Amino acid sequence: MSKLTLPNIIFTIILFCSFCFPPLVSSDNCHSAEKKALLKLKAGFGNPEILNWTSATSCCSWPGVTCLSGRVLSLGLANLSGSISPAIAGLSFLTRLNIEESPNLTGPIPNSITKLPLTYLAIKSTSLSGPIPSFLGDLNKLSLLDLSNNHLTGPIPDSITSLPDLSTLVLSNNKLTGTIPPSLFHGLTSRTSLDLSDNLLTGNVPLSIGDANFEYIYLSGNRFSGDISFLFGDQSKHLTEIDLSRNMFEMNMSSLTFPSPLALMDLSQNIIYGSIPTSITGLEQLTLFNVSYNRLCGRIPTGGRMNLFDASCYVHNKCLCGTPLPSCHA
Numbered sequence: 121m122s123k124l125t126l127p128n129i130i131f132t133i134i135l136f137c138s139f140c141f142p143p144l145v146s147s148d149n150c151h152s153a154e155k156k157a158l159l160k161l162k163a164g165f166g167n168p169e170i171l172n173w174t175s176a177t178s179c180c181s182w183p184g185v186t187c188l189s190g191r192v193l194s195l196g197l198a199n200l201s202g203s204i205s206p207a208i209a210g211l212s213f214l215t216r217l218n219i220e221e222s223p224n225l226t227g228p229i230p231n232s233i234t235k236l237p238l239t240y241l242a243i244k245s246t247s248l249s250g251p252i253p254s255f256l257g258d259l260n261k262l263s264l265l266d267l268s269n270n271h272l273t274g275p276i277p278d279s280i281t282s283l284p285d286l287s288t289l290v291l292s293n294n295k296l297t298g299t300i301p302p303s304l305f306h307g308l309t310s311r312t313s314l315d316l317s318d319n320l321l322t323g324n325v326p327l328s329i330g331d332a333n334f335e336y337i338y339l340s341g342n343r344f345s346g347d348i349s350f351l352f353g354d355q356s357k358h359l360t361e362i363d364l365s366r367n368m369f370e371m372n373m374s375s376l377t378f379p380s381p382l383a384l385m386d387l388s389q390n391i392i393y394g395s396i397p398t399s400i401t402g403l404e405q406l407t408l409f410n411v412s413y414n415r416l417c418g419r420i421p422t423g424g425r426m427n428l429f430d431a432s433c434y435v436h437n438k439c440l441c442g443t444p445l446p447s448c449h450a
């Protein structure tokens with residue numbers, strides 16, 4: 121007779137409870153309507169060999185499928201071709217959809233996707249083309265939207281500015297045109313990340329964007345213009361990475377203040393004038409700093425982490441001087 125030791129009690133409870141509750145992550149139950157939806161989705165992708173989803177097995181055991189209590193919660197797929205079948209709407213508990221590395225996958229994103237409770241939507245490195253559908257603004261639980269590395273054209277739709285929980289927006293490496301919608305991230309209090317790099321976006325960055333509590337902001341490789349010093353203000357106390365390179369931003373650097381967590385600041389290839397503030401030497405996390413190809417002048421501050429940055433970070437300015445550039449005269 122076994123003694124009532126603590127391990128024995130725990131073992132008994134586990135044994136007993138495995139009969140009274142269904143297992144959380146099941147491998148042998150799979151909602152039949154969701155299995156059908158997945159098989160239609162697979163057909164839409166041209167029944168590729170890598171999706172060895174067969175009706176003989178539980179859909180919760182299929183590669184790329186994650187279930188909770190027999191319902192499909194998350195899909196993570198790559199190397200697909202064809203297109204996303206509207207049948208995806210049959211996965212009524214789907215909160216995460218991640219499709220990537222699928223250069224043979226073409227558009228469109230089916231409208232039926234708005235029926236899903238998605239919080240995370242990433243379709244990246246595919247051949248999705250055409251405009252970003254404005255119906256994505258109906259996915260009102262969305263906190264992350266990543267449509268990077270596709271062939272998307274047209275503007276950033278206003279509709280996505282009304283997504284109340286959207287805190288990460290990644291649209292880099294497309295051919296998007298137009299300006300940043302003014303109320304993007306409006307009223308959002310959580311940390312925010314924005315990556316719009318390498319598009320064809322134009323105009324001034326709206327002042328209201330400055331109210332967002334940014335952790336990362338990448339705007340590089342566009343045609344943005346205007347003064348962007350407001351991004352460095354007091355509200356940006358969590359700003360860790362800012363890449364504004366390869367634009368037409370125009371601002372006086374002399375009076376900028378820098379948030380202390382700043383680790384990456386690339387301002388190269390803009391129209392930035394004034395001088396580099398000595399307060400830059402107080403940034404203890406700074407690992408990338410580049411102000412080359414601007415109109416800066418004056419002595420490069422020394423001390424702090426400034427010895428990490430070589431001449432390529434300062435070349436092609438109006439009259440910057442001192443280490444690592446040639447010394448200042450007189």
Ligand SMILES: *[C@@H]1O[C@H](CO)[C@@H](O)[C@H](O)[C@H]1NC(C)=O
Nearest residue numbers: 170171172173174177182183
């Ligand atoms: C399906 O492919 C995965 C690897 O992607 C493999 O682990 C699994 O055994 C395969 N299932 C069947 C039924 O062939």
Ligand SMILES: *[C@@H]1O[C@H](CO)[C@@H](O)[C@H](O)[C@H]1NC(C)=O
Nearest residue numbers: 170184196197198199200221
């Ligand atoms: C996609 O294909 C590449 C190259 O064939 C392979 O390395 C990778 O594991 C595949 N990914 C998935 C999720 O099947």
Ligand SMILES: *[C@@H]1O[C@H](CO)[C@@H](O)[C@H](O)[C@H]1NC(C)=O
Nearest residue numbers: 198199200201221222223224
């Ligand atoms: C894309 O299609 C081409 C041509 O049909 C094929 O050679 C290639 O393997 C496909 N790539 C992927 C990732 O499916």
Ligand SMILES: *[C@@H]1O[C@H](CO)[C@@H](O)[C@H](O)[C@H]1NC(C)=O
Nearest residue numbers: 371372373374375393394395
């Ligand atoms: C930049 O700002 C500094 C300090 O506010 C000021 O002294 C300087 O004249 C300004 N530079 C230009 C070119 O406007």
Ligand SMILES: *[C@@H]1O[C@H](CO)[C@@H](O)[C@H](O)[C@H]1NC(C)=O
Nearest residue numbers: 388389410412413430432433
């Ligand atoms: C700084 O930026 C310039 C221009 O974009 C680039 O050529 C250079 O390699 C960069 N330096 C570093 C260290 O990244």
